[in-house]
Amino acid sequence: MRHTVLFYNPVSTSKGKQRLPLSILSVAAVIAADYDVEFIDGNLVDDPAAHIIDRARATKAKLLAVTVMPGPQLRQAVPVCKQVKAALPDLTILWGGYFPTQHQDVILNSDYVDYVIQGQGEAPFRTFVDRLHSGGSLTDIPSLAYRNGGIHVNPRAPNVPMDNLPWMPYDRLDVSKYVGNSYLGTRVLNHNTSFGCPFACNFCAVVALSNRRWLPESAQRVADIVTHMQDRWQINGLEFHDMDFFVKEGRTAEFAERITGKGINWWGLGRVDTLMSYSDDTWSKMQRSGAKMIFMGAESGSDETLERMNKGGHASTDLTLALVERMKHYNIVPELSFVLGNPPDPAEDIEQTIQFIRKLKRINPATELVLYIYTPVPQEGSILLDEATKLGFRFPTTLDEWASPEWAKFAMRRDPGTPWFRDTVRSRVRNFESVINAYYPTVTDMRLQGQWKRWLNLLSGWRYRLEFYDWPYELKALQRLVHYRRPETTGF
Numbered sequence: 001m002r003h004t005v006l007f008y009n010p011v012s013t014s015k016g017k018q019r020l021p022l023s024i025l026s027v028a029a030v031i032a033a034d035y036d037v038e039f040i041d042g043n044l045v046d047d048p049a050a051h052i053i054d055r056a057r058a059t060k061a062k063l064l065a066v067t068v069m070p071g072p073q074l075r076q077a078v079p080v081c082k083q084v085k086a087a088l089p090d091l092t093i094l095w096g097g098y099f100p101t102q103h104q105d106v107i108l109n110s111d112y113v114d115y116v117i118q119g120q121g122e123a124p125f126r127t128f129v130d131r132l133h134s135g136g137s138l139t140d141i142p143s144l145a146y147r148n149g150g151i152h153v154n155p156r157a158p159n160v161p162m163d164n165l166p167w168m169p170y171d172r173l174d175v176s177k178y179v180g181n182s183y184l185g186t187r188v189l190n191h192n193t194s195f196g197c198p199f200a201c202n203f204c205a206v207v208a209l210s211n212r213r214w215l216p217e218s219a220q221r222v223a224d225i226v227t228h229m230q231d232r233w234q235i236n237g238l239e240f241h242d243m244d245f246f247v248k249e250g251r252t253a254e255f256a257e258r259i260t261g262k263g264i265n266w267w268g269l270g271r272v273d274t275l276m277s278y279s280d281d282t283w284s285k286m287q288r289s290g291a292k293m294i295f296m297g298a299e300s301g302s303d304e305t306l307e308r309m310n311k312g313g314h315a316s317t318d319l320t321l322a323l324v325e326r327m328k329h330y331n332i333v334p335e336l337s338f339v340l341g342n343p344p345d346p347a348e349d350i351e352q353t354i355q356f357i358r359k360l361k362r363i364n365p366a367t368e369l370v371l372y373i374y375t376p377v378p379q380e381g382s383i384l385l386d387e388a389t390k391l392g393f394r395f396p397t398t399l400d401e402w403a404s405p406e407w408a409k410f411a412m413r414r415d416p417g418t419p420w421f422r423d424t425v426r427s428r429v430r431n432f433e434s435v436i437n438a439y440y441p442t443v444t445d446m447r448l449q450g451q452w453k454r455w456l457n458l459l460s461g462w463r464y465r466l467e468f469y470d471w472p473y474e475l476k477a478l479q480r481l482v483h484y485r486r487p488e489t490t491g492f
């Protein structure tokens, strides 16, 4: 008899913008040949707890596997898992993903999550599922954290190369519900082609997950999957959700060659220094293959701050300026994220970055901006976290606290309420953002066309020139009127 395993992806985005839930699909992939797998997506159903309870009763499932990012996903996961556990105390609840990898203790101190798997999930998940259904010790599984008297955290399992893992089980969910419409095209899907990142920036949650390892799918396999997506769902746009798609130039160039001519526009995340080291030939191949926009962490307008962030590699502000200039020639839009308001002097940090962003926009006005506010992540040896701790910062000690609106805001990195971050500093960032986005309206907002762009640009011109950003109520009102979409509302 085949057992059923249930998977739950808590809500992560606004209605209509849902993406393929890659986190649960990738762990489901390794058991799909031997178990029935069912997905409940909080982005598609209004009452996920009721669905889970229904499906668990109908299928007699023994396991609910949940992926959890901090923020709104965590906010939904907490009450839903509580409700499910109260209704079905024998259903084992297992959490994996970014939040459980960083905060296992607070999770296991609750009485409704039974186990946590940390880091790359596939191999430990397979062992866990087999033992849960066929018997065997659950406590000596690598990467597992569990309660038994106290909280135990097992050493991590060795990472598995991506090409040794099965394709995601696309036939087990309705993929057509995830085909979206964006700047990239009218039929857009998403895929993940690698695990990890070789760097260790000390504000970044990826470090705890992958500990500086990067494991890629081969260019051939990526191209095969993309071709399958086009044959099966007629995609003309693709988002790559890797932490760093571009680590190996050879892989990027080969992939680009393989998909050239298919009419697929694509987007991915990378590093400024890596991309700057690519040859002109690779850039031309990327352009020909449909690369439209690349997301990169520029992080700061100060080299000293980049150093303190442990950005590593050859990261520098000069390199960022050179790259945005270079990308103009290939008609590929740079989408740059910044981490502002770093302790100990957030106001000074913000001013330096504002000046730097003005320079960037002068060089390449098409540059998209994503402005985050610094929030600490648990990381050993992080100078930023040490400074934050000295200034009174503490992580929540219960899941209920994590699920509160204040801590959800913290996770969204726009209005975090950290002890060093004052209201005046927050307004400075948001006012600057309103003015610069009005002065250089984004190309990714498909609703913001011709006339509106001109109006926003005209109205904001005097402010931008005089560097006067305070009280931009007229711009905010107009932006609301035309539903201005900040790039980071896509979540990266």
Ligand code: B12
Binding pocket: 009, 011, 012, 013, 019, 020, 021, 022, 023, 024, 026, 027, 065, 066, 067, 068, 069, 070, 071, 072, 073, 074, 094, 095, 096, 097, 098, 099, 117, 119, 120, 121, 122, 125, 192, 195, 204, 205, 206, 209, 241, 242, 243, 244, 377, 411, 412, 413, 414, 488, 489, 490, 491, 492
């Ligand atoms: C796609 C994505 C999104 C999507 C939604 C994803 C979804 N699940 O529906 C969108 C765009 C909506 C989004 C939104 C946000 N995101 Co986001 N997102 C990502 C991104 C780019 C990829 C995640 C992904 O799918 N990866 C591919 C899968 C296969 O990998 P994975 O999730 O790591 O899964 C592996 C393991 O983690 C583990 N695993 C994961 N889940 C499970 C579950 C079980 C049961 C098991 C056993 C194992 C397991 O096994 C998997 C396979 O090895 C990551 C960065 C990155 N590249 O990882 C950021 C990232 C996860 N997001 C992040 C953030 C901050 C956000 C936002 C808060 C941003 C914002 N300011 O608005 C929002 C809020 C989300 C919410 N509502 O809670 C941060 C998390 C930071 C942190 N402190 O942990 C990340 C790491 C980006 C970053 N570098 O800062 N995001």
Ligand code: SF4
Binding pocket: 197, 198, 199, 200, 201, 204, 205, 206, 207, 243, 244, 271, 297, 311
């Ligand atoms: S910020 Fe980017 S480069 Fe730095 S560790 Fe995170 S994913 Fe890697």
